[in-house]
Amino acid sequence: MIVVINIYDEKILDEAYKIDSKVSIKDNFRIRPLAQNDYEYGFLTVLSQLTEVGDVSRERFDEIFDKMKTNGCYYVTVIEDLETNQIAGSATLFTEYKFIHGGGLRARIEDVVVDNKYRGQNLGVALVQTLKSLSKVLNCYKLTLDCNDRMISWYQKYFAFQIEEGRSNFLTIRF
Numbered sequence: 001m002i003v004v005i006n007i008y009d010e011k012i013l014d015e016a017y018k019i020d021s022k023v024s025i026k027d028n029f030r031i032r033p034l035a036q037n038d039y040e041y042g043f044l045t046v047l048s049q050l051t052e053v054g055d056v057s058r059e060r061f062d063e064i065f066d067k068m069k070t071n072g073c074y075y076v077t078v079i080e081d082l083e084t085n086q087i088a089g090s091a092t093l094f095t096e097y098k099f100i101h102g103g104g105l106r107a108r109i110e111d112v113v114v115d116n117k118y119r120g121q122n123l124g125v126a127l128v129q130t131l132k133s134l135s136k137v138l139n140c141y142k143l144t145l146d147c148n149d150r151m152i153s154w155y156q157k158y159f160a161f162q163i164e165e166g167r168s169n170f171l172t173i174r175f
């Protein structure tokens with residue numbers, strides 16, 4: 001029997017879908033937590049359509065997976081094509097503890113990507129909507145993201161993200 005190790009407890013997704021109904025996608029897709037064996041099902045290949053993934057061996061992947069799982073702040077969420085078991089898309093909700101806002105949690109959406117061959121099927125909307133609902137379940141006081149400028153209108157249109165006046169910036173240093 002193969003034991004599936006998920007990066008977070010899948011039950012929380014049911015809580016998320018109680019808050020906002022699930023965006024409808026075809027039955028042959030399943031939204032679920034990243035599992036450790038997704039390394040074999042194209043997870044990194046899908047991520048490589050977002051940015052450079054570099055050399056991440058199985059061993060390194062397992063190490064990162066374990067750290068994220070133990071930390072408990074990473075909700076790496078994927079869409080699986082149930083016909084092929086391949087990963088069709090992925091997005092991460094990262095939660096960050098704060099001393100401000102009454103010791104509140106701030107959430108960020110990261111690394112949103114849908115495989116080229118699966119685009120145009122609402123998978124990205126379904127993934128990000130799931131994460132938005134999840135951030136409400138987790139009682140986060142705010143949810144933010146930074147993205148490629150050409151994606152701003154997509155996030156505004158489908159999820160009501162807003163550019164806050166006086167804060168429309170994201171500063172970067174690359175090492």
Ligand code: 16G
Binds near residue numbers: 110146
């Ligand atoms: C986008 C992503 C960000 C990702 C970055 C990678 C979203 C909402 N934004 O900005 O999460 O980490 O691209 O680009 O998915 P980089 O390799 O240049 O950091």
